[in-house]
Amino acid sequence: MLSRVADDVYWVGRYVERGIAVSRLVDVTRHLELDAGTEDFWAPLVGAIDLAGDDVRFYLTSDTMNPDSLVSCVRLARTLARGIREAISSEMWEELNTLYGSLAIPTTTSRQVRGEAVSFARLVRERLQSFQGLAESTLARDEPWHFLELGKYVERADDVARVLNRQSHLLAAGTRDEDPTGPDVVRWLAVLRTCGSAEAYARYYSLRVEPARLLEFLLLNPIFPQSVRFSLASACAALDAVAGLRSAAGNGAGPAVRTLGWARAQVELTAIDEVFERGLEGFLTNIQLLIAQASDELSATYLRDQPVPGRLVGVERATMLMAAQQQQQQ
Numbered sequence: 001m002l003s004r005v006a007d008d009v010y011w012v013g014r015y016v017e018r019g020i021a022v023s024r025l026v027d028v029t030r031h032l033e034l035d036a037g038t039e040d041f042w043a044p045l046v047g048a049i050d051l052a053g054d055d056v057r058f059y060l061t062s063d064t065m066n067p068d069s070l071v072s073c074v075r076l077a078r079t080l081a082r083g084i085r086e087a088i089s090s091e092m093w094e095e096l097n098t099l100y101g102s103l104a105i106p107t108t109t110s111r112q113v114r115g116e117a118v119s120f121a122r123l124v125r126e127r128l129q130s131f132q133g134l135a136e137s138t139l140a141r142d143e144p145w146h147f148l149e150l151g152k153y154v155e156r157a158d159d160v161a162r163v164l165n166r167q168s169h170l171l172a173a174g175t176r177d178e179d180p181t182g183p184d185v186v187r188w189l190a191v192l193r194t195c196g197s198a199e200a201y202a203r204y205y206s207l208r209v210e211p212a213r214l215l216e217f218l219l220l221n222p223i224f225p226q227s228v229r230f231s232l233a234s235a236c237a238a239l240d241a242v243a244g245l246r247s248a249a250g251n252g253a254g255p256a257v258r259t260l261g262w263a264r265a266q267v268e269l270t271a272i273d274e275v276f277e278r279g280l281e282g283f284l285t286n287i288q289l290l291i292a293q294a295s296d297e298l299s300a301t302y303l304r305d306q307p308v309p310g311r312l313v314g315v316e317r318a319t320m321l322m323a324a325q326q327q328q329q330q
Contacts, residue, residue: 025060089138156231185209196226200226
């Protein structure tokens with residue numbers, strides 16, 4: 001499979017998943033704003049960018065200058081898909097192209113209206129999820145499929161970790177709120193809904209929402225597709241399949257396999273109390289850094305076909321480190 005095609009398929013998977021995540025964020029935050037009073041829930045979603053209210057909604061939905069807005073995600077995914085139509089099914093292309101066509105209408109100003117932003121986000125999410133469903137049912141399980149899955153699950157793991165980091169203030173809003181409709185529970189449910197996990201959480205625990213259980217579910221659950229652990233395991237499986245094909249052709253698997261495997265081990269071999277003991281923000285940041293590193297490495301190895309250092313380089317570096325340590329001990 002050509003590196004260019006693999007690169008485009010991988011990023012189609014990432015942009016589609018990113019668009020779904022952003023659409024949930026817009027939808028849930030608007031409902032949280034209605035349910036929990038006048039607190040500004042929008043500003044934390046854009047980090048250090050100085051925006052608020054309608055400006056944030058526009059930035060997340062329709063701002064073409066924001067590469068992570070809904071419009072940008074759809075545009076970028078469609079642009080890439082147009083160049084790899086031989087690697088995806090015609091149904092997938094038609095779904096994405098039709099969605100893109102519906103966004104080309106110059107109604108940017110109207111999308112700043114609160115209700116319009118929510119309905120617009122929901123429409124985009126439904127169409128992008130339909131695209132993923134078509135991929136599931138129409139693609140053979142060969143290289144394009146594995147790269148599409150790899151992009152989807154790498155993006156999903158990163159998105160959930162980022163949501164938990166940026167919405168941690170909602171989880172710290174209170175202690176034990178005995179009212180199931182109280183403001184704290186409403187905030188906690190909003191975090192679950194942002195990750196598409198509220199109903200699954202209720203079925204899994206059969207208990208009211210608590211921050212520690214919520215974080216355990218979204219970070220460490222091994223069987224729920226929206227959890228960080230499940231996403232990293234699925235990404236590793238897709239990368240292993242690609243690496244196996246590369247190894248069969250006489251090429252090295254590359255460092256991304258090790259880095260992504262290390263990120264997976266962080267969530268598979270950790271209990272929720274250990275996460276809090278180490279510090280939630282630091283744990284989530286470390287997972288995101290490992291995902292970013294793995295993404296760069298797999299791009300260099302599989303998507304740009306750059307030469308990858310062999311095992312000897314690692315051995316030589318270890319020898320140098322051992323020599324330096326021995327000199328310090330003398």
